[in-house]
Amino acid sequence: MDLKRKIYTKLCQWKENSRGTTSILIEGARRVGKSYIAQRFGENEYETFLTVDFSNISKEILDLFEAESSNLDLFFTKLSVYYGIRLIPRKSLIILDEIQLCPTARQLIKHLVADGRYDYLETGSLITLRKNVETIVIPSEEDHIELFPLDFEEFLWAMGEETSGEYIRQCYENRQPLGQVLHRKVMNLFRQYMLVGGMPQALLKYLETRDFEQTDQVKRRILRLYRDDVTKFAKGYESKVMSIFDEIPSQLSKHEKKFTLASLGKEARFRQYEDAFIWLDESMVVNTCFNSTDPMVGLSLNSDRLTLKCYMADTGLLLSHTFYDDDTVDNEVYKAILFDRMGINEGMFMENMVAQMLRTSGHHLYFYSRYDKENSKNSMEIDFLIRKRRKICPIEVKSSAYKAHASLDKFRSKFGPRLDQAYIIYTKDLSLEDDILCLPIYMTYLL
Numbered sequence: 518m519d520l521k522r523k524i525y526t527k528l529c530q531w532k533e534n535s536r537g538t539t540s541i542l543i544e545g546a547r548r549v550g551k552s553y554i555a556q557r558f559g560e561n562e563y564e565t566f567l568t569v570d571f572s573n574i575s576k577e578i579l580d581l582f583e584a585e586s587s588n589l590d591l592f593f594t595k596l597s598v599y600y601g602i603r604l605i606p607r608k609s610l611i612i613l614d615e616i617q618l619c620p621t622a623r624q625l626i627k628h629l630v631a632d633g634r635y636d637y638l639e640t641g642s643l644i645t646l647r648k649n650v651e652t653i654v655i656p657s658e659e660d661h662i663e664l665f666p667l668d669f670e671e672f673l674w675a676m677g678e679e680t681s682g683e684y685i686r687q688c689y690e691n692r693q694p695l696g697q698v699l700h701r702k703v704m705n706l707f708r709q710y711m712l713v714g715g716m717p718q719a720l721l722k723y724l725e726t727r728d729f730e731q732t733d734q735v736k737r738r739i740l741r742l743y744r745d746d747v748t749k750f751a752k753g754y755e756s757k758v759m760s761i762f763d764e765i766p767s768q769l770s771k772h773e774k775k776f777t778l779a780s781l782g783k784e785a786r787f788r789q790y791e792d793a794f795i796w797l798d799e800s801m802v803v804n805t806c807f808n809s810t811d812p813m814v815g816l817s818l819n820s821d822r823l824t825l826k827c828y829m830a831d832t833g834l835l836l837s838h839t840f841y842d843d844d845t846v847d848n849e850v851y852k853a854i855l856f857d858r859m860g861i862n863e864g865m866f867m868e869n870m871v872a873q874m875l876r877t878s879g880h881h882l883y884f885y886s887r888y889d890k891e892n893s894k895n896s897m898e899i900d901f902l903i904r905k906r907r908k909i910c911p912i913e914v915k916s917s918a919y920k921a922h923a924s925l926d927k928f929r930s931k932f933g934p935r936l937d938q939a940y941i942i943y944t945k946d947l948s949l950e951d952d953i954l955c956l957p958i959y960m961t962y963l964l
Contacts, residue, residue, distance in 0.1 A: 540637035545664035546801040550717040551640040566610040567602040571618040617641040624653040665877040666715025694946040707959040714833015729851035736837040757793035766839040769865040806882035828872040864916035874961040897924040908937035915943040
């Protein structure tokens with residue numbers, strides 16, 4: 518099955534606008550679908566394309582990139598002959614897959630683009646890790662684009678629900694509720710999305726089988742791959758990376774989801790774990806959310822990098838990660854969560870889902886937390902902050918229909934002139950109350 522992805526339109530726009538003056542690099546976590554979308558783009562938008570896969574490359578081709586690239590005529594001839602693909606000037610695409618494994622090839626992009634014969638698409642994970650760039654000059658002729666797990670609209674497309682996606686967008690834009698029957702249907706689809714997640718292999722297995730247990734096995738293989746990557750690429754601090762990774766479900770299950778370093782050891786200090794947090798963030802396995810201590814348009818200007826939340830980049834993976842000690846999560850457990858019959862902290866999955874959808878929509882993640890032990894009335898916590906129209910939009914997430922918003926009221930009172938629309942994300946239909954827009958959680962990707 519061909520999964521429709523929004524990034525495809527962006528790739529077509531790059532081709533039209535660049536016209537060979539830049540390459541494009543797709544960054545994303547492992548198994549998020551980078552190679553798949555690159556292949557589809559090459560097949561559909563060019564007369565011919567060839568793929569150099571640096572994760573499975575012959576010595577001859579590796580030597581070609583490492584030592585024989587000074588004569589580009591001979592370089593292209595050897596590539597064409599080896600792969601049996603005819604390269605046509607301005608009508609062919611060369612895909613450099615997993616390019617982080619060959620830094621020399623990435624540095625060569627400058628000269629390949631300057632030559633102008635072909636278009637170049639790179640894919641990479643862990644692309645900004647120090648070890649992958651320390652020996653090269655990073656090409657300025659390289660555009661970047663990020664690929665995340667499928668968002669909810671892409672999930673609806675895969676489920677054959679394109680008209681539902683269109684109507685959800687229409688209701689959001691017009692600030693009108695979907696209505697009880699349709700809202701119930703979409704919430705059921707959303708819960709499936711939350712449990713399956715947006716990793717293409719897991720979604721394809723679910724579409725094929727409609728079996729959560731088989732889908733869970735696919736997600737566990739992805740989690741094992743991530744663990745293997747830590748061992749291979751986080752040399753020197755792999756144990757710290759693994760400690761943080763394993764602790765994520767426990768941290769998110771707390772009422773206050775800020776990551777507590779004391780959970781890793783009584784003597785744990787941020788400076789000891791800083792590289793480990795950076796590794797997980799740059800691998801795009803997690804979505805890191807920082808405390809913005811004095812919210813303004815430049816949220817990062819007053820961010821406290823020592824106070825953070827650590828969400829999984831894919832909520833479906835979070836669920837499998839939560840039950841990782843069990844051999845599998847069977848269908849009955851999934852169904853209990855799907856129908857809200859299981860006594861677990863659903864809020865951790867809902868909040869992780871909101872973080873995932875905001876990040877996929879292009880927002881960097883910030884929250885606001887203030888604790889006043891002298892006067893608890895001044896204490897407040899806002900789950901997420903985003904920017905719109907040069908102002909700040911505060912977001913509170915509710916895992917149920919409950920809409921109490923004491924912290925949101927305090928925040929609006931304190932920072933009123935800096936704020937735009939305030940939001941509550943919850944499980945009921947859209948409504949507007951006290952100038953707060955209450956959105957069903959499935960609309961979050963539209964923010």
